[in-house]
Amino acid sequence: MLIGGYQPCSLCDYPGHVAAVIFTQGCNFRCPFCHNGALLPAAAPAECLVPVEDILDRLRHRRGQLDAAVVSGGEPTLHADLPDLLARLKTLGFATKLDTNGSQPAMIRALLRDKLLDYLAMDVKAPWATYDAVTGVHAPTEAIRESMALLARSGVPHAFRTTWVPTLLSRDDLAAIRGAIPPGSPYHLQPFRAAAALDPRLRHAV
Ligand code: SF4
Structure with missing residues (x-):
């Protein structure tokens, strides 16, 4: 696994937890509003990557200060x-949260089956x-719908x-998205x- 970034402590990425955040390298989307542009290519210069073993070693020494790890991206x-990384994080005693675009339901199903996630x-x-x-690619919407259904019936805390x-999504669009959220699942807007922004034309958008 390529890790493109590591944040040693976050109070806002996992509700109710003090968490480290691990940013994986590579994304299959190109959302014009993405603020993690350096993480999107599948590869990155070696000096930009963080060895997984270094992260796990740092986390091992921070047990008691942190109680969770977020795996984000990319x-x-x-x-x-990914299952191996999450299993190792759980073995260290950390609650695990995954941030995902939902494009890989088979992986999400496997992570849920193996109880490797505490929050999605x-x-x-x-x-x-x-x-x-809005994603800058030919998006796998059927796969995304499948992932939504998996989360909704997982019994695992999720959002x-x-x-x-505003220049990409109208209020009617927001209403349509809300209408697609499974009943009972938490939903929120994020800043x-x-x-x-990845697309420079959005950098002055309000
Ligand atoms: S899915 Fe996330 S990481 Fe990937 S391009 Fe979109 S905002 Fe960026």
């Missing part, structure tokens, strides 16, 4: 060894009809979320960080 579910946060980026424009960029 898109973590693209990595075949999944982006629902747009109404189905405009998903491609769906949308980054609201758009314009200054770091």
Whole structure:
């Protein structure tokens, strides 16, 4: 697994927990509002990568100060060894949270089956009809729907979320997204960080 970044302590990435955040390298989407552009290529220069063993070693020494680890990205579910990383985090005693774009339901199903996740946060980026424009790729909407259903019936704490960029999503679009959220599942909007947007045309959007 390629790790493109590590945040040693976060109070806001996992509700109710003091967590480290591990950012995996590579994403299959190109959302124009993405604020993690450096994490999108599947590969990165060696000096930009953080060895997994170094992270686990640091976490091993921070037990008692942190109680959770968030695996974010990039898109973590693209990595075949994600289950191994999560299992090792749980063995160290950390609660685990996954941030995902929902494009890999087979991986999500396997993680849920093996009880490797304590919390999932999944982006629902747009109404189905405009998903491609908002993600910058030909988006696998059927796979995303499948992932939504998996989360909704998992029994594992989870949330769906949308980054609201007013120039990309109208209020009608937001209503359509809300209508697609499984009943009973938490849903919230998350802030758009314009200054770091992947598409420079959005960097001054409000
Ligand atoms: S916002 Fe998330 S899914 Fe979209 S390109 Fe960035 S990392 Fe990938």
